[in-house]
Amino acid sequence: PSASSPTEAAMSGGYQIGPDGVLVRPAEHAASTYTKPELPEEAKENTEKGAEAAARHYLDLIVYAWNSGDTQPLVDMSDPSSNFATGHIANTKEMYTNGWSFGNTATVQEVLRLEAVPTQGGTIPPNTIGVRFRVNANYGTRCKGQSITVDNTEHSSTISLFMTWTDGRWTEVQGSAKDHDEE
Numbered sequence: 001p002s003a004s005s006p007t008e009a010a011m012s013g014g015y016q017i018g019p020d021g022v023l024v025r026p027a028e029h030a031a032s033t034y035t036k037p038e039l040p041e042e043a044k045e046n047t048e049k050g051a052e053a054a055a056r057h058y059l060d061l062i063v064y065a066w067n068s069g070d071t072q073p074l075v076d077m078s079d080p081s082s083n084f085a086t087g088h089i090a091n092t093k094e095m096y097t098n099g100w101s102f103g104n105t106a107t108v109q110e111v112l113r114l115e116a117v118p119t120q121g122g123t124i125p126p127n128t129i130g131v132r133f134r135v136n137a138n139y140g141t142r143c144k145g146q147s148i149t150v151d152n153t154e155h156s157s158t159i160s161l162f163m164t165w166t167d168g169r170w171t172e173v174q175g176s177a178k179d180h181d182e183e
Contacts, residue, residue: 015148022098023143029102031068037061043170048114051129051163054170058161059106059133062088066104067140069096077172079164084175095142103140103152106159108133117162125173127165134180135159156180 015023025031037060043053054077061074071089078085095101113132117124135158139151162174 017146023146023148025100034064034068036073037064046165048129051170052111052114052131054163055131055161056108058172059159063104063106065092067102079171079173082173085172099144101140101142106135106137108135110134125164128162130162132158132160
């Protein structure tokens with residue numbers, strides 16, 4: 001649809017079309033409304049519970065990145081060799097190229113596993129703790145160009161993270177996510 005005057009923004013499905021041709025993100029869901037998660041004190045401890053707290057925080061950083069477009073905190077807590085992290089970061093950057101997202105959530109329902117991970121012949125760094133969560137999540141609202149997708153259907157997934165204690169902090173080195181139906 002075209003605007004009724006040159007100074008009036010065009011509308012599409014109740015959304016304004018911005019000058020770049022992308023639907024304008026509603027102000028009440030602006031990226032700035034999402035506060036960057038703060039690392040809990042327990043996540044600063046070299047213990048299994050510290051690894052669990054760090055893994056919960058890491059999950060919060062994934063959700064924050066998806067809702068805000070700010071991937072730097074996720075980058076900072078990820079090992080550069082982690083395909084899981086690299087994939088999330090790339091997907092988020094792709095979403096925010098001519099688009100945006102809001103309302104994405106992931107809530108930990110239970111800890112399924114929390115244990116030290118053997119180095120497996122050097123393929124896993126020493127001081128690694130495996131954390132597996134069952135989470136309930138939804139995708140929220142996504143926009144790509146002028147296409148809006150809303151999916152607030154809650155689904156259950158399993159998130160597995162290998163957290164390694166190095167240089168006085170936890171870093172994600174490997175991860176995976178699976179729908180419960182896939183297990």
